[in-house]
Amino acid sequence: MAPSTSSVITLNINGEKYTLPVDHRTTLLDALREHLDLTGTKKGCDQGQCGACTVLLDGRRTVSCLQLAVAAEGREVTTIEGVAEGDQLHPVQQAFLDLDGYQCGYCTPGQICSALAVLEEHEAGWPSAVTADVSPEAGPPPLSPDEIRERMSGNLCRCGAYVSIVQAVARAAEVRATGAEEAVA
Numbered sequence: 001m002a003p004s005t006s007s008v009i010t011l012n013i014n015g016e017k018y019t020l021p022v023d024h025r026t027t028l029l030d031a032l033r034e035h036l037d038l039t040g041t042k043k044g045c046d047q048g049q050c051g052a053c054t055v056l057l058d059g060r061r062t063v064s065c066l067q068l069a070v071a072a073e074g075r076e077v078t079t080i081e082g083v084a085e086g087d088q089l090h091p092v093q094q095a096f097l098d099l100d101g102y103q104c105g106y107c108t109p110g111q112i113c114s115a116l117a118v119l120e121e122h123e124a125g126w127p128s129a130v131t132a133d134v135s136p137e138a139g140p141p142p143l144s145p146d147e148i149r150e151r152m153s154g155n156l157c158r159c160g161a162y163v164s165i166v167q168a169v170a171r172a173a174e175v176r177a178t179g180a181e182e183a184v185a
Contacts, residue, residue: 005025006023007021007022007070008021009069009070011031011073012077013038013079013082014077014081018036020035022069024068024070025068026070027068027069028055028057028062029043029053029065029067032064040109042110044156045065048065048066050107050110052155052156055079055080056077056078057078059076061116079113080109083112083113090112091176092112092119092172094175095168095172096165098168099168101167102159103157103160104159107159114155115168115172118148118151119169122141122147123140123176125140130146148170149166152169
């Protein structure tokens with residue numbers, strides 16, 4: 001008897017549970033788009049190189065075209081559809097909108113999910129390839145345009161909206177810092 005090549009899995013996506021049968025080779029991207037009709041996450045290169053399919057998996061970014069759906073079972077998946085709070089855009093989304101951090105919009109969902117992770121990684125003190133002082137005592141480096149560009153480098157924009165994307169991430173970081181300061185006061 002040959003081993004089974006499919007399973008019924010339950011995915012926790014944007015706070016909701018979805019149970020679906022999948023072939024073991026089904027990527028998370030295809031499960032989202034083709035099985036669950038969550039089409040905000042885009043299929044770009046299907047090779048993990050462009051970042052259009054970026055989602056958050058347990059709060060960390062991943063390219064969903066390389067992530068098997070069966071490996072995401074039991075983990076929290078956040079797609080672009082789960083970023084806003086109802087009709088209230090997330091500050092990253094609002095910054096992209098205000099600063100034209102998109103042109104055609106195809107890469108925008110992946111850019112926004114990646115930007116969310118960038119802000120978390122930076123706040124946690126993770127260095128990047130351009131961080132000058134990586135010693136633990138140095139703390140998080142300033143979130144300079146060079147830091148943002150490096151941290152967002154896994155997400156391509158064929159329209160070339162990079163200047164606005166960097167500005168949008170910087171604005172979202174400022175809004176986040178202001179909100180944190182107001183919460184402490």
